[in-house]
Amino acid sequence: MESLQLLNNVAHAGLRMRAPDHGSGPFVRIVVGEILAAAAACPILFSKHAETGRFYLGALTGLKPGEHLVDSPDDRPAFRALEADREGFFTAEENIAFDPDHPRFASGDGDPLFDAEGKPTLPLRVVQQALSRLVAGTEATEALITALLAHRLIEPIDIVLSFDDGETVRLDGLYTVSLDNLDDLDDAAVMRLFRSGHLRLAYAIAGSLQHISLMARRRNDRLGRFG
Template sequence: MKNAIVDPTVHLHTQVVSAHGQQYGENVHYVPVVAEELRQLIVEYPCCLLKNNQTGQFGLHALLGFTPGENLFLSGEQWCANAIPMHIQRQPFMVGRVGERNEMTNQQKSLLTIDMNSNRVKDSSYNKGDGKRLFDDKGTPTDYLKTMNQLVTTLAQGIIRTESFIKALVEHDLIEAIQVGVTFTGGEKHKFDGLYVINEANLSSLDEAILVEFHRNGYLQACHLLSASMSNLQKLIVLKNEQLSAN
């Protein structure tokens, strides 16, 4: 990965492809999300907590498939869902921080960077309609670049708040592991481990003072949204069965 600070003197003619597809690294079976986007995402995806086997830390994710490399929402160059996780939308941009790690990111304390090795990044010779310029001929940021700058800033802020949310879940023993059994077309059965959800019994047993704090911080709503989203596992099964039938 070669990250470069977005600069009109360097990227005046740089374009970014806005299409979707495996060639852009979107053939993944889960993607990190932040708590603030759960309200939009739960209409499409099952969202849960996954544990990093190396660090032991939990992360919030949307499930896109059942096996590595399988994105059931991806069909050619189309992402077949009304809501797309911000982590996917922001590609190939990232935010470079200015200041301490635990400080809240804003556009005054961040720099927009771009992965120049991404297949999405093209030069002036790219002439397809899905290429988005970062700057106009005068070096003024385009509306597309302004939108991406706001998106990565929002995402960076959301990552910090989501880490605090997960820390609170761990502190109050609100995370539990589940095993999901699935039967696909043809009778093929699979069991999936490593998924973590909200322990609703422990959530309902929280002291009133803690519940008030959870409500004030938006954690209570996020817990309920997470729990509700798991009903979309059935949607994933339907998508998988449709794929199996087509093959």
Template sequence: MINPELHKQPVALDREKHRNLKVRTELSNLQAAAGLNAFFVTAAEFADACKEYPILFLGAGKDEQGQEQVAPVAVFGVTQGENLFLKADGRWDAFYIPAVLRAYPFTMARIEEDRYAVCFDGAWSGMSETEGKPLFDDKGEPTPLLNEVRQFVEQLEVEIERTRLAGQRLMALKLLAPKRFEATLPNGEPMSVDGFFAVDEERLNALTDAEILELHRNGLMGLLQAHQISMGNMRRLLDRRLAAQAAVAANA
């Protein structure tokens, strides 16, 4: 999955063109997320991500059949371009980092109808032909590093598709609805976040026995529960923002 906000110059990895390409693994690959206030997470990540971030669902257009799509995101900040988890030295201030970010600068992308390729972000400074760990050996064969990368992004692509189908089913069951988060900061300043979907508690409580059984069997009930748990992190996110503002003021 190529995310334009993250992968600025996506390039399909080519055995011949990039035979000498290396990766400077000593550099932080997370700096690319400096301007991201939210980022996609797969359904498989909810159990870990819900302990650190609010998980919201954003509208993602409609599919070929006209069904409304949603994409779950972990929220890093409450204003545009605000990432409260990335430190100035490139460290991430949380135990869990979303998988797509961990894979960066690599990703998987469809280049033909039924053909996918490993891609990398040509804009990342950690790609080099003179320094770092090689992606191909002297014979042009993938190194263990590249094999590991390929395996990771291939599995990630599978999880992305599963997540798309999960969101589609939640929307079909009308379990997600537009929501708004409101809070008042200690200085009296109002804070609101909208434009997202979250679980519809009334609809959830009105599920039939058959629907509840279905959600338990396909894992979607656990997904909704993790999402509900994560919403408690909105308050913690505001506290993190206030702490960051206080630190800036103290150093001014």
């Protein structure tokens, strides 16, 4: 992005940012370290980068853009992706860059990024931690995907949902873990996946599909209340 600027506590001493929303969903990229937390709250699926055709891992937080269907008891999000926390910020080698045109910075209100001494405030430290975990988790996530592909464990999934208002929602270009192929693996392959920690994650991803029907029911309930 041409508009990115390197973050500087002098040049941007007065910069403020708004709290992030639920992320630029409804399919938000995640890394390995987020799988178990995400699987307890929403479906985890694979998709492909449009430019490269390479697989990446994501959490499905809604069924349509602008929609958030992850259950949030007590007004606390059951799962928040690191991508949501770092909205508007990017890594630039050893530095942090930000997009001044991003909605988080557009209004000029919100929380300051730096305190009076030029040190990062808590909201900025949250961004720093999110970026750090995303960078640190990239290699492990690629290793998981490579292992699953090597054993033919990633397969396409068709998601077609019908709702009480007559609308049909179809989600294309998504993939999941093939339990049939997982069951057919020989003992040596299963042991390799187990030792690497990939087996547990594969089952977590497959098990997270149960949330699709729960999200559909949640969406129907909303239609009934607000329709």
